[in-house]
Amino acid sequence: MPTALPDVATMRRAIEHAVRAPSVHNAQPWRWRIGPEGIDLFADPDRHLPATDPEDHDLLLSCGAALHHLLLALAALGTSARVERFPDPGHPGHLARVRPTGAAPAPGAVRLAGAIALRHTDHRRFASRPVERAVLDGLVRTAAGWGAHLHVVGAGAARRRLVELMGRSAGLGQQQIDYAAGIARWAERRPGAGDDIGAAVDGRRAGGVPGRPSPRVPHGVEHVDASVLTVLSALTDDRLGTLRAGEACSAVLLTATDLGLATTPWSRPLAGPRVRAAIARDLPGPAVFPRIVLRVGRARDGAEDLPATPRRPVGQVLEVVGPDHPAG
Ligand SMILES: Cc1cc2nc3c(=O)[nH]c(=O)nc-3n(C[C@H](O)[C@H](O)[C@H](O)COP(=O)(O)O)c2cc1C
Numbered sequence: 144m145p146t147a148l149p150d151v152a153t154m155r156r157a158i159e160h161a162v163r164a165p166s167v168h169n170a171q172p173w174r175w176r177i178g179p180e181g182i183d184l185f186a187d188p189d190r191h192l193p194a195t196d197p198e199d200h201d202l203l204l205s206c207g208a209a210l211h212h213l214l215l216a217l218a219a220l221g222t223s224a225r226v227e228r229f230p231d232p233g234h235p236g237h238l239a240r241v242r243p244t245g246a247a248p249a250p251g252a253v254r255l256a257g258a259i260a261l262r263h264t265d266h267r268r269f270a271s272r273p274v275e276r277a278v279l280d281g282l283v284r285t286a287a288g289w290g291a292h293l294h295v296v297g298a299g300a301a302r303r304r305l306v307e308l309m310g311r312s313a314g315l316g317q318q319q320i321d322y323a324a325g326i327a328r329w330a331e332r333r334p335g336a337g338d339d340i341g342a343a344v345d346g347r348r349a350g351g352v353p354g355r356p357s358p359r360v361p362h363g364v365e366h367v368d369a370s371v372l373t374v375l376s377a378l379t380d381d382r383l384g385t386l387r388a389g390e391a392c393s394a395v396l397l398t399a400t401d402l403g404l405a406t407t408p409w410s411r412p413l414a415g416p417r418v419r420a421a422i423a424r425d426l427p428g429p430a431v432f433p434r435i436v437l438r439v440g441r442a443r444d445g446a447e448d449l450p451a452t453p454r455r456p457v458g459q460v461l462e463v464v465g466p467d468h469p470a471g
Pocket of ligand 1: 163164165166167168169201204205208262263264265408409410411412435452
């Protein structure tokens with residue numbers, strides 16, 4: 144007989160932490176349901192940008208990150224959980240069902256949950272003190288543990304080549320135009336509704352220069368500092384592989400945060416199958432499917448703490464279904 148679920152208030156609290164996950168353009172493309180089976184995670188089609196994300200990569204990465212955040216939040220609240228990914232073959236938007244088990248969580252998960260409130264996307268120049276190889280190797284292992292592959296790009300020629308490919312992606316004619324239009328549309332919706340991309344980016348730039356993110360090479364990539372570029376790849380070129388890459392993305396970002404590192408996720412420069420294929424060709428080892436670049440480094444001495452980006456209130460993204468709250 145399955146163990147009783149935690150009460151609704153506890154599961155709601157876990158979701159409040161889960162929505163702190165990073166998401167593309169701070170779109171927060173998720174919906175949650177608490178029901179008799181546990182917590183269900185759904186993709187929110189209203190918050191998907193098909194023009195900029197035709198293959199759902201960003202959607203799935205963002206939701207995967209939120210799923211990983213949820214598991215950590217449950218751990219911090221005292222329980223491990225069982226995850227079923229894509230539990231309903233007839234409903235591809237139903238991404239996961241999470242059932243808290245009541246078993247003691249892993250201590251590492253409890254610790255990592257503490258990094259949720261500390262992690263921020265940081266576009267600034269990083270310090271010139273390098274990140275130790277052993278730390279980077281640890282991040283590679285973290286990604287592997289969550290079913291994805293992290294490749295640490297060497298400084299010099301390898302980095303220059305990746306940056307060149309990232310710039311190429313942004314210059315794909317109509318795709319770029321659609322992309323910029325998609326971003327502009329997103330930036331204009333519901334200002335102040337807790338999902339403003341401008342709030343996510345403005346004021347984050349070196350020198351505080353305001354403005355929308357450029358669809359060309361992402362801000363920060365040109366910095367000459369000791370940041371390291373890594374490529375996070377899915378192990379399979381399908382929705383499950385990408386969702387798991389999102390979970391790994393969260394695990395890598397939070398592990399880095401826990402180690403006192405600063406991070407920047409960039410998926411926009413990988414928007415385009417040709418660029419992804421070119422990046423994949425440069426990666427040694429068995430075939431993998433690049434999904435996102437993660438920049439890792441150290442904040443400069445004296446760098447100010449970054450403010451938290453806004454989120455939609457949980458009440459807007461959560462439905463509770465049960466005897467007292469039947470599904471509508
Ligand atoms: C899948 C994914 C892709 C992202 N791609 C980019 C990107 O290309 N450029 C960028 O500046 N930020 C990117 N971000 C960072 C988001 O803009 C950021 O997570 C969001 O604004 C919330 O801010 P926070 O991470 O500080 O909480 C991405 C985040 C995720 C999860």
